[in-house]
Amino acid sequence: MTPDLLKTETFDLVVIGAGSAGLAAASAAADAGVERILILEKEDFPGGILLQCVHNGFGLHRYEQELTGPEYAERALSELRRKRIDLRCGAMVLSITPDKEVRYSGEKYGYRAARAKSVVCATGADERTRGAIRIPGDRPAGVMTAGLAQHYMNLDGYTVGRRVFILGSGDIGLIMARRVTLEGGKVLGVAELMPYSNGLARNIAQCLNDFDIPLYLSHTVREIRGKKRLEQIVLSQVDENFAFVPGTDKTFDVDTLLLSVGLIPSNRLLTELGVRLHPKTGGPVVDETLQTSIPGIFSCGNSLHVHDLADFVSMEGENAGRCAALYIQEKLGAESGDSPVVRTEPGAGIGYLLPSVLHAERAEEFLLKFRVRKPYRDVALLLKLNGRLMKKIKKPYLLPAEMENLRLKKEELPEPSGTLTLEVADE
Template sequence: MNRNVKKYDIVIVGGGPAGLAAAVAAKDSGSDSILIVEREQELGGILNQCIHNGFGLHTFKEELTGPEYAARLISQVKDRKIEYLLNTTVIDISSDKKITALNKEFGIFDIQAKAIVLAMGCRERSRGALNIPGYRPAGIYSAGTAQRLVNIEGLMPGREIVILGSGDIGLIMARRLTLEGAIVKVVAELMPYSGGLKRNIVQCLNDFDIPLKLSHTVVDIEGKERVTAVTIAEVDSHNTPIPGTEKRYVCDTLLLSCGLIPENELSVGMGVEINPVSNGPKVNECLETSVSGVFAAGNVLHVHDLVDYVSSEAGKAGKQAAEYAVRLDVKRTGRDIPLELEGGIRYSVPSTINPRYINEDLVVRFRVGAVMNNKTVNVYVNGNRIQKKTRKVMAPGEMEEIVLKADVLKGYQSMNQLKICIEEA
């Protein structure tokens, strides 16, 4: 059956902060044919349930709540008269950039794009992926689900809480539930370091005397109809529970804050190459994926700690998508150089660069695999150190970045090696 095909220069999949910022940047770069496709009933994404402050200091130069930050971006989209579809689910994207979507108004329909920006965000790691023994009683929630229940639905998930995982959402919910009158008994973290920002550990746990137990995990969940108790234990260097270290906490709720997974099922389906470490697409200096004309930004690319970084990254993706839609089939020339990573760097964004397309300073973001003190981040081109940055402390929960100078990179048109390495200060 032939379906009518809607045509746009740029289609942005996802109407959260990344999608909104990409759309604004694409419009400001001269594109007038833009569509945002969002599966929820409103724009803004996860920001709508993040009622705490701490957003916007980089982007808007003032401290905002999540809904306030989202409202600023939504206003920018509406002021520019950028089209968007709500309650619309993308079910497939082909390698030739044809999008198949579904909603109540149009049924199943197709959209042909010249360029696509992937901005689907991420989802929480589920209990099933964590292998926790016990029954499946009521009272087990992801931290994000609990956040939505409290902040949007006005419902309390429980009164006596244990939290597994020290990701930022879990830390923030420890404070939020305490302020609502619940008792948060402990936050257990499998790793020997926290997965969240240092400021959230201080403001959400330390300020409320909530204990954080590193190198601990849940080994038993009691209760058939409803959670009645949770047992945690210390783990060894192989993450195996140590006998004799068990401690039982009577509680009615277990929150899981055990990491985020970029939503890349659509990306994989269209043939985008995925970085096995970040679980996001491999991208070049333009944030373009391995599929020509398909760009990625935000938490679908890699999990960010600040939404301000999401916005700036997505702005670049939107600008590059607009440029691609104009030049279309002009092929890239020159060689893409992979970023070699040493000294404990787990991944970087971008994964490759081509010096011919570096027209402005390039921000490289990365995460380390362990807590590090008094180190330097060094950048080498063809074996020559071109840049260094000293860091007193680096931790896996905090995203790092280094800015590579365009004029320096331009001087290496014959570049055959680019390496970022962490070394002793």
């Protein structure tokens, strides 16, 4: 179809993705006075990953209640239904043009375009697969990502296996260990490459310890065996350089291996548009308004950086929606490049630090988000501007599995430009 024949509609804001982030962004933009809002969601129902998370543990921060994923999604949707927002499901976004034309297709819509003043990209994250971690061996059925297994079990009603091993102790892996057990499967163990778990402490207690499922730290799967269906895995201990320790091989007879080896922000649309990506997070580079390197294009949720809690995703989505509203109303202030900026950089012990750019003249307060590289106890966080110490914060513990927030007031910044670093140091 030539662009001239393309059915094109005009909106103020187009939000891509109807997960926690996208729903919150659209809702907050409507509250801030944006009138013509369109949400495009490729699946047939809104809610994103929440729909397959039938366990509880959602909403404690946002609603002060413990909800399941679908209940949390319903809360967000009921807020949305009270507002005039056009939500289109079964609408897969294929591309965004530099002048903010969002092209999408779907059975109900054909191939269409939505022209917008601003776009919020909230496309979630993808799971890392066997190919990404290169486990040698056969290629039988029965090896799949933990999130896919969760979808099969919780949304499609299939059992994924009877004797299951899980590689990776991230939250999805831990939650699936419990889920498989509750459905009558036997989970022989969870292995983790690192000497510590990558999941939340509450999930280790509630999903492994309560069911006597062993956790093998500093272990990985070194071989997969099986002709048609998985028959065996070989597990080995690794040393501090992740090399196999000779003589530590253990063989497990299993029919299923679930991989919970990380999520990667899903940003194909922004990459093709030429948005600058962050080298550590896999999401785009953003400033304190969550605006990317292309003015008017905002990012939030797991497509910006991988979150552990949906509540924080929703709060970030609201921020993106409010800032997109200010952009549409031409109240956001100077665009990147026009005013002095502070650039942030992770220092010793910090995995990543967001946002990458702060406009000291534009905001009264900044919310910094970061993760540490490894677990720490009784340490201090040092915030430095251009090498000079600005702030020291004592921390009883820091864990890579838990995203940390740090609020910084404008008046705490001694200068409006330079490099802000955050590092972990002895107390």
